[in-house]
Amino acid sequence: MILFRLILLIPALLFFPFTFCQGEDGTAPASSIQNPANAATFGSRIIQSSLWTPEELMGKPEDKIAVRLTASFNGNLPQRKIPVNIQAPLSPELQNSIRRVAPINGIKVIALTFDLCESATEKSGYDAEIVNYLRENSVKATFFAGGKWMLSHPDKTMQLMTDPLFEVGNHSWSHANFRTIDSGRMDAQILWTQAQYELFRETLRERVIAKQIDPSEMNKIPKTPLVFRFPYGACSPIALDKLKYFGLPAIQWDIVTGDPARGRSPTEIAQVILQKIRPGAIIICHANGRGYGTAASLPLFVTKLRARGYDFVTVSELLTHGPAVSHKECYELMPGDNRRYDRTAGMKQSDHR
Numbered sequence: 001m002i003l004f005r006l007i008l009l010i011p012a013l014l015f016f017p018f019t020f021c022q023g024e025d026g027t028a029p030a031s032s033i034q035n036p037a038n039a040a041t042f043g044s045r046i047i048q049s050s051l052w053t054p055e056e057l058m059g060k061p062e063d064k065i066a067v068r069l070t071a072s073f074n075g076n077l078p079q080r081k082i083p084v085n086i087q088a089p090l091s092p093e094l095q096n097s098i099r100r101v102a103p104i105n106g107i108k109v110i111a112l113t114f115d116l117c118e119s120a121t122e123k124s125g126y127d128a129e130i131v132n133y134l135r136e137n138s139v140k141a142t143f144f145a146g147g148k149w150m151l152s153h154p155d156k157t158m159q160l161m162t163d164p165l166f167e168v169g170n171h172s173w174s175h176a177n178f179r180t181i182d183s184g185r186m187d188a189q190i191l192w193t194q195a196q197y198e199l200f201r202e203t204l205r206e207r208v209i210a211k212q213i214d215p216s217e218m219n220k221i222p223k224t225p226l227v228f229r230f231p232y233g234a235c236s237p238i239a240l241d242k243l244k245y246f247g248l249p250a251i252q253w254d255i256v257t258g259d260p261a262r263g264r265s266p267t268e269i270a271q272v273i274l275q276k277i278r279p280g281a282i283i284i285c286h287a288n289g290r291g292y293g294t295a296a297s298l299p300l301f302v303t304k305l306r307a308r309g310y311d312f313v314t315v316s317e318l319l320t321h322g323p324a325v326s327h328k329e330c331y332e333l334m335p336g337d338n339r340r341y342d343r344t345a346g347m348k349q350s351d352h353r
């Protein structure tokens with residue numbers, strides 16, 4: 001099996017002139033790591049509180065501001081391009097584009113998700129107000145982070161990784177449109193991000209050792225992101241095949257808040273969620289500074305949903321509650337509705353294969 005996987009990886013290894021890195025314990029690359037069904041915890045409060053002060057965790061309002069970079073910008077490439085840890089291929093029920101879960105016995109579990117998108121020509125933001133609300137109210141959530149976003153927000157990434165409330169998923173490297181890029185770029189967009197996460201996990205491990213924290217606390221932080229979200233919600237059969245091979249479920253949504261639209265009010269966001277909520281729902285929001293009414297909407301729906309019996313869980317936890325409801329196409333609300341992005345996105349990634 002390992003030989004088979006290495007044979008399949010040969011094109012990727014040729015594509016990236018980098019050596020295959022050693023594992024934490026010095027062994028060869030692991031083949032199968034965590035299955036989402038086994039994922040229960042995602043962080044360590046001990047590690048987090050040892051490495052950052054409460055003020056550092058709070059962040060600053062200006063963290064939210066995105067900065068546009070020059071068109072010729074060609075920095076911020078990952079130090080590692082092939083991850084050490086590759087998941088086992090997906091089982092058939094997780095291979096399509098997952099829109100929600102059908103919880104067994106209708107248990108009222110839902111997943112709140114926030115995308116941390118960052119394209120090749122920008123440094124996007126971090127919405128501290130959202131994260132602080134979630135922490136203060138013990139709301140579990142999943143953050144789909146771009147690899148480039150991770151690299152430009154190292155402390156925020158590691159703070160999210162160490163937080164027991166949160167799961168960090170993969171949102172591609174530089175927000176490419178997977179319907180318009182070629183196979184090699186798909187590999188890069190997926191694997192660079194997995195590798196960048198690993199580098200930050202290794203940094204965390206070094207800091208844990210330096211601070212003389214019990215090293216077993218690191219076991220609570222997944223070795224690799226366990227879930228993936230396509231930018232623009234755009235995929236292709238080849239892209240879904242890639243995720244199947246790399247063991248990353250494609251997580252979409254069934255509730256669109258529309259929060260990147262300027263002028264979208266907190267009340268409108270909360271209304272959409274309160275009207276469309278159902279057991280197993282996956283809600284998409286943004287925490288990269290482009291969720292304009294998002295932070296202010298949280299108090300308008302979190303308490304109400306809890307009063308109606310809903311529990312917030314991470315996406316990997318949601319997947320343990322019942323079968324995934326999926327579709328062979330990726331779309332926003334109905335098949336074909338996000339093809340408008342094909343003309344404008346995915347062609348600006350020349351700086352980032």
Ligand SMILES: [Zn+2]
Pocket residue numbers: 115116117171175231232
């Ligand atoms: Zn995005």
